[in-house]
Amino acid sequence: MPRICFVLQVKPDRIDEYRERHRHVWSEMRRALSEAGWQNYSLFLRPDGMLIGYLECEDFEACRAAMAATEVNARWQTEMSEFFTGNGDSAPDAAMQPIEEIFHLDGR
Amino acid sequence: MPRICFVLQVKPDRIDEYRERHRHVWSEMRRALSEAGWQNYSLFLRPDGMLIGYLECEDFEACRAAMAATEVNARWQTEMSEFFTGNGDSAPDAAMQPIEEIFHLDGR
Numbered sequence: 001m002p003r004i005c006f007v008l009q010v011k012p013d014r015i016d017e018y019r020e021r022h023r024h025v026w027s028e029m030r031r032a033l034s035e036a037g038w039q040n041y042s043l044f045l046r047p048d049g050m051l052i053g054y055l056e057c058e059d060f061e062a063c064r065a066a067m068a069a070t071e072v073n074a075r076w077q078t079e080m081s082e083f084f085t086g087n088g089d090s091a092p093d094a095a096m097q098p099i100e101e102i103f104h105l106d107g108r
Numbered sequence: 109m110p111r112i113c114f115v116l117q118v119k120p121d122r123i124d125e126y127r128e129r130h131r132h133v134w135s136e137m138r139r140a141l142s143e144a145g146w147q148n149y150s151l152f153l154r155p156d157g158m159l160i161g162y163l164e165c166e167d168f169e170a171c172r173a174a175m176a177a178t179e180v181n182a183r184w185q186t187e188m189s190e191f192f193t194g195n196g197d198s199a200p201d202a203a204m205q206p207i208e209e210i211f212h213l214d215g216r
Contacts, residue, residue: 003162005150005152005162007154007160040214040215042111042113043209043212044113044208045208046207052115052207102131103130103133103149104151105146107142107145107146107147107148108142
C-alpha cells in the first residue's frame with residue numbers, strides 16, 4: 001500500500017483551536033474518509049504550527065478525488081481553511097502535496 | 109500500535125547524496141531496525157531538505173534505545189551525521205523528537 005506524506009502550516013495563533021477541533025472530527029467525516037480509501041491516517045502538529053499528514057492509500061489522487069466529491073468534505077474544508085496559512089486560495093485538501101518517500105522498511 | 113513522527117533537516121547541498129544513500133541502506137541496518145521494533149518506517153524528503161520520519165512501534169524510547177545499543181547503528185549514525193544541520197552535537201537518531209499526534213483514523 002503506497003504511503004503519502006504532506007505538510008501544511010497552521011496559523012500559530014489558531015493551534016490550540018485546531019487541535020481541539022480534531023478531537024471531535026464529525027463521524028460523518030471519518031466515515032467519508034474511510035469510504036474514500038484513506039487508511040491509517042494521522043495528523044501530527046508541531047508547536048510552531050507545522051502540520052504533517054500521513055496516510056496509506058492505493059492511489060492518492062483517486063482517494064483525494066473521491067473525498068472531494070463528498071458534501072461533508074466541502075463543509076469540513078470550508079471550516080478548516082481559516083486555520084491555515086500559505087495555501088493561497090486553495091482549500092487545505094487541495095494543498096496536500098505528496099512528499100517523496102526515499103526509504104521504507106516494513107519491519108514486520 | 110503507537111505512531112511516531114519526527115522531523116530533521118538535511119543540508120540542502122547534500123540532498124541528492126542523502127537520497128542515494130537511502131537507496132542502499134545496509135541490510136544489516138535494516139535487520140537491526142526490524143529487530144529493535146521499528147515497523148512501517150518511512151522517510152520522506154522535501155526538496156528543501158526537510159526530512160520527515162514516520163514509524164510504528166510499541167514504545168519509541170525502548171525502540172530507540174534498542175537500536176542505539178547496536179554496533180551497526182553507531183556506524184550508520186556516524187556516517188549520516190554530516191548530512192544534517194541544526195542537531196548540534198547530537199547524532200541524527202538522538203535528535204528524533206516525536207511530534208504530537210492530534211488525529212488518527214484507522215480507516216480499515
